[in-house]
Amino acid sequence: MTRLPSRAAAAIALAAAACLSLSVASRAEPVPASDLAPGQTPGIPVPPARIDAAVDRLDGLAEEILARSGIPGLAVAVVRDGQTVYAKGFGLRETGKPGQVDADTVFQLASLSKPVGATVVATQVGAGRIAWETPVVAHLPWFALSDPWVTDHVTVGDLYAHRSGLPDHAGDDLEDLGFDRRTVLERLRLLPLAPFRASYAYTNFGLTAAASAVAAAAGADWAALSEEAVYRPLGMSRTSSRFSDFAARENRAIGHVRQGDGFAALLTRQPDAQSPAGGVSSSAADMGRWMAMVLQDGSVDGAEVVPAKPLLAAVTPKAISKQADSDDVRPSLYGYGFGVGVEPSGRVVLSHSGAFAMGASTALLLIPSLDLGIVVLTNALPTGAAEALSQEFADLAQYGGITRDWYAGYARVMAPLSAPAGSLAGASAPAEPAPALDPADYAGAYENPYFGPLEIDVRDGALVMSVGPIPMRFPLRHWDGNRFVFVPAGENAPAGSLSAVDFAQDDAGRIAAVTVEVFDRAGQGRFVRP
Structure with a gap:
């Protein structure tokens, strides 16, 4: 750098x-x-009446986006001048059941957990327990990346800005298989690194490592620290960084995925392993209190909750998250857990989206110069509805009209997030496949330092693959020659996913290795027979 x-x-x-x-x-x-x-x-002048009119239109906008997207429910909160001026729910907590969403309905925030968690870190920076510039190994001496120099120098801020060099979504594949947080963090050392502080890649577990170092410096676990430092002082009584608390709420929104032409509550996302990055649950009303605090430079009613200086560090740019591909396109910027940009109005905006393919989508948009913010929480996989509604409101507040069809634009951007994984998804099997070897030839143990052991068993004449700490078992179906396929599971395997499993023979014709396609995103998917 x-x-x-x-x-x-x-x-x-x-x-x-x-x-x-x-x-x-x-x-x-x-x-x-x-x-x-x-x-x-x-920025362009914004008369107060224009913001009033934008708030007045929210009921209609929310109903319209609910109908257009087909999602079951959503909740919205707007803050202005340090106060929540709008908080309301629309639709159903769970499709086919009578519970209505209201301002106190608790949703999984997904990656909106990152800016929330950044404010927790800022409290500890303000208390002098740690700094954004503190190397993570100062408090997690067991933590390591593949480059020893980077290991010694990567800081809390580097990981909150996604500029460590770790691959995109590093460690998420291990979480899908049921590995716990400590195991995932320890195995990050096995992944290749891009240039340190000169590249950007979004990493839930990189950020989680930073938050774990902060919690260690504070002598508390992350969920307890978050409650003590931010949630309780702000009166966020329905907010938690523990999945068990979310699951125990009676008034909670259930996640939905697509089924046919609609949505169904089929899956449950348990994100405790990456809680600082995606494990917060909260309501629109609670998030209104949090937004007001951020926009008031860390204070509420004149009382400091988060010190202003470390909060400023979080909400100002630290990395280019998306390079401009044309000289008339603005780049995207990222602070410590906050997206940072500039609207065509000339006003700085702070933003973040959250998404679970297993059934959550959320969006945050703050305009500090107007002391104005909106959060939208939904209980369905990402469709663009949350982002579109927040941007429609921002347009109305700044310009007095909606500048474009935001839902159409965001729907195109979000579609790949719920697209099936695997190169064979949607493909037809060969009509005349090459024959496989005898099932017993594939059976046995295979090893991989990142994913751990993999076992191939023969059951009723068919192959079954077992992997992970539980372990998870996946029936294999023959495709062609030494290629088999299976249906993966987890957050990174939306409906319709189909992964190739390719066995390799050595010079003697013996099966010596197997490569699992969906595990091979960072080149770590090859398992070798001992």
């Missing part, structure tokens, strides 16, 4: 401090453009 000259870095730090002080003032009363720091723009 290129380092700035010290005087330039100091100038940037001074400008950031100036912008912070001005931003606090700007929320109380408009600041003349001539008084703004060079990097701070006032």
